[in-house]
Structure formats: C-alpha cells, structure tokens
Amino acid sequence: MxxxxxxxxxxxxxxxxxxxxxxxxxxxxxxxxxxxxxxxxxxxxxxxxxxxxxxxxxxxxxxxxxxxxxxxxxxxxxxxxxxxxxxxxxxxxxxxxxxxxxxxxxxxxxxxxxxxxxxxxxxxxxxxxxxxxxxxxxxCHDGFTTQYYDLLRLRAAIQNSPGDHWTVPKMAEYVRISPGYLQTIYKKTFGISCMEDVINCRIRLAKEYLFQGSRTIHEVADRCGYQNVEHFCRQFKQVTGFSPRNFRLQASHSEQVREHPVI
The missing domain is CATH 2.60.120.280 (Regulatory protein AraC)
Structure with missing residues (x-):
C-alpha cells in the first residue's frame, strides 16, 4: 500500500x-x-x-x-x-x-x-x-561523477537520434573531452565503444523501419544516418546476418504466420 x-x-x-x-x-x-x-x-x-x-x-x-x-x-x-x-x-x-x-x-x-x-x-x-x-x-553502484552523467546524456542522445551524423569528434565535443579519452571511458563505462553503440542503435532503428515495410531500403538507410546505401546494407548484414531485403521478407513472413496460423 x-x-x-x-x-x-x-x-x-x-x-x-x-x-x-x-x-x-x-x-x-x-x-x-x-x-x-x-x-x-x-x-x-x-x-x-x-x-x-x-x-x-x-x-x-x-x-x-x-x-x-x-x-x-x-x-x-x-x-x-x-x-x-x-x-x-x-x-x-x-x-x-x-x-x-x-x-x-x-x-x-x-x-x-x-x-x-x-x-x-x-x-x-x-x-x-x-x-x-x-x-x-x-x-548498489557507487562512484558516480559529473563525467559519468555527461556520458549518460550522450548515450541517451545517441539512442534517441541514431540517425544524426555521429562521429567520435562530435561525441567528444558533446561531453567536452578529447576523442581519445572519450573512446577509453565510454568502453569502460558501458562495455561497448561509442561507435559500436551508434551502429547498434542505427541497426535497431532500421529493423523497426523494415518491419513496418512502408519505406524503401534507400529511405531506411537515409533515416538511420547512412549516406551510402551499400554501406548500410553491408553493416546491416554484419550485425544481423541478413541483408535488409531478406530481413524484411523474414519479418513479413513471420507476421503473416501470426495473423494466419496453421490449424
């Protein structure tokens, strides 16, 4: 109560x-x-x-x-x-x-x-x-610093807008430290590099767009921060094991099975 x-x-x-x-x-x-x-x-x-x-x-x-x-x-x-x-x-x-x-x-x-x-x-x-x-x-997790809070805000910004033009220098400027130091403490804090985090967030967003099925592959790539669709397709396959097109086909098939199960 x-x-x-x-x-x-x-x-x-x-x-x-x-x-x-x-x-x-x-x-x-x-x-x-x-x-x-x-x-x-x-x-x-x-x-x-x-x-x-x-x-x-x-x-x-x-x-x-x-x-x-x-x-x-x-x-x-x-x-x-x-x-x-x-x-x-x-x-x-x-x-x-x-x-x-x-x-x-x-x-x-x-x-x-x-x-x-x-x-x-x-x-x-x-x-x-x-x-x-x-x-x-x-x-249960002590040792927080102002720098830690800055990193949290940076990570939230990346996750909220993965399609932005994120680079290591831009992220370092966001938290007011050097690019080299950012890469060191980001990996130490979150267990993943800052650019890997950006890529994972972009691919996660791309999967959602592909699942919805209303945008072309080129439009999905552009919305997820990729200026080159070939680079997007290559990176998407590295992370997921599927090309964007095959992922969309798999998602569409799974959705149809859920809507029309075999009895």
Missing part, C-alpha cells in the same frame, strides 16, 4: 535554506537534491554533491541545509508498507545513477498525485516501484 501526502519537483530556495525537524515526520520522506547540500549524518554535518538522494523513515531526525548560492530539490512525503522502500538505507545520502530518469519519474508522480484519474492508485504504485528500483540500483 502506498499513499502520497505530497510530492514536488524543482523546489528552489536561497542560500540560507535550512530544513530541521528533530523528531522527523510521521511517515517516509524522500529527498533528491539538484544542488550540493549539507546533511546531518552519523552525528555530524557533512557535505554531499548535487544529484544525491536520501530516504528518511518515520520519526527519524531530519536536518539538511543549502551550501551554495541556492538549493533545489525534488521530494516525496509518503506512507508505504512495501518492502522495496525499506530496502534502502535511511538517513544516508547516496549518488544517483541516472538523475534525469529519476526526475522524470518524480514529475510523473506530481501529475498523477494532483489529478484524479481512473487508474491513479495503480499508476502511482507503478511509478513508485520504478523509482525505488532506480534508487536501489544507484545505491
């Missing part, structure tokens, strides 16, 4: 902001910072970087304050008896793996909480479960 008392995003305060509740709330409080902040942890005030999350259990001392020109955070005050909530440590901030993803979930929770829709309760339950899954992933 989950019940949200209040959820908010991008709450901004000035440099003298202090949140001090010695006896804590009557329920859970989740705070996700957008700026650096100081938290009372293990009997002392400690500074934590932006993109940190902290979960407070009911009646736990809450104290945090701004330590820059401004303080910005997302937060949820809620009740829950779900075990996935208590899997996280309480009162100890930790860095987020994908802060943009978590922020989008908070924004969706704000919408669901403030509008009475038919499936409000189940939507909130699903969003909270997903949010806490991401928080637990982050807690």
């Amino acid at each position: 989950n019940h949200i008392h209040y959820v908010g995003s991008d709450a901004a305060h000035d440099s003298n902001f202090v949140f001090d509740i010695p006896q804590g709330h009557q329920c859970w409080l989740l705070v996700i910072t957008k700026t650096p902040a100081q938290f009372w942890v293990n009997g002392e005030l400690q500074k934590y970087p932006s993109q940190s999350a902290v979960l407070y259990r009911a009646h736990q001392k809450i104290y945090y304050k701004a330590c820059a020109d401004k303080y910005v955070n997302d937060w949820i005050r809620f009740e829950s008896d779900e075990p996935y909530v208590s899997n996280l440590p309480s009162g100890i901030p930790f860095s987020l793996d994908d802060p943009d993803y978590c922020h989008k979930l908070i924004e969706l929770l704000v919408i669901e909480h403030h509008f009475n829709r038919d499936y409000k309760k189940s939507s909130i339950d699903c969003l909270l479960r997903t949010l806490f899954n991401k928080l637990l992933e982050s807690y």
Whole structure:
C-alpha cells in the first residue's frame, strides 16, 4: 500500500535554506537534491554533491541545509508498507545513477498525485516501484561523477537520434573531452565503444523501419544516418546476418504466420 501526502519537483530556495525537524515526520520522506547540500549524518554535518538522494523513515531526525548560492530539490512525503522502500538505507545520502530518469519519474508522480484519474492508485504504485528500483540500483553502484552523467546524456542522445551524423569528434565535443579519452571511458563505462553503440542503435532503428515495410531500403538507410546505401546494407548484414531485403521478407513472413496460423 502506498499513499502520497505530497510530492514536488524543482523546489528552489536561497542560500540560507535550512530544513530541521528533530523528531522527523510521521511517515517516509524522500529527498533528491539538484544542488550540493549539507546533511546531518552519523552525528555530524557533512557535505554531499548535487544529484544525491536520501530516504528518511518515520520519526527519524531530519536536518539538511543549502551550501551554495541556492538549493533545489525534488521530494516525496509518503506512507508505504512495501518492502522495496525499506530496502534502502535511511538517513544516508547516496549518488544517483541516472538523475534525469529519476526526475522524470518524480514529475510523473506530481501529475498523477494532483489529478484524479481512473487508474491513479495503480499508476502511482507503478511509478513508485520504478523509482525505488532506480534508487536501489544507484545505491548498489557507487562512484558516480559529473563525467559519468555527461556520458549518460550522450548515450541517451545517441539512442534517441541514431540517425544524426555521429562521429567520435562530435561525441567528444558533446561531453567536452578529447576523442581519445572519450573512446577509453565510454568502453569502460558501458562495455561497448561509442561507435559500436551508434551502429547498434542505427541497426535497431532500421529493423523497426523494415518491419513496418512502408519505406524503401534507400529511405531506411537515409533515416538511420547512412549516406551510402551499400554501406548500410553491408553493416546491416554484419550485425544481423541478413541483408535488409531478406530481413524484411523474414519479418513479413513471420507476421503473416501470426495473423494466419496453421490449424
């Protein structure tokens, strides 16, 4: 069971902001910072970087304050008896793996909480479960840096627009590092080179276009970022084992079988 008392995003305060509740709330409080902040942890005030999350259990001392020109955070005050909530440590901030993803979930929770829709309760339950899954992933994976977040944004941009003219220098400029260093840390971070990632995203998009069957091979190649259709066909076969034409035939046959099964 989950019940949200209040959820908010991008709450901004000035440099003298202090949140001090010695006896804590009557329920859970989740705070996700957008700026650096100081938290009372293990009997002392400690500074934590932006993109940190902290979960407070009911009646736990809450104290945090701004330590820059401004303080910005997302937060949820809620009740829950779900075990996935208590899997996280309480009162100890930790860095987020994908802060943009978590922020989008908070924004969706704000919408669901403030509008009475038919499936409000189940939507909130699903969003909270997903949010806490991401928080637990982050807690179990430490060592995040600003550079890591830049790489995440680059990878999201590649996956969202694989048809763009991606080159190693362009990707390096995106994250403001040298091309050689980008290739090293990208492979170390994601287990795949940046250009291999681009190719895989392009082929994945091409397979979807071919499955739909409404575009020519040349149009598919162009939409997926290939200026040369022969190069596209060669790379597609290297990755999938099929030529684009044969892949389309196979996809069409599979679709017909699903629509008209042999009885």
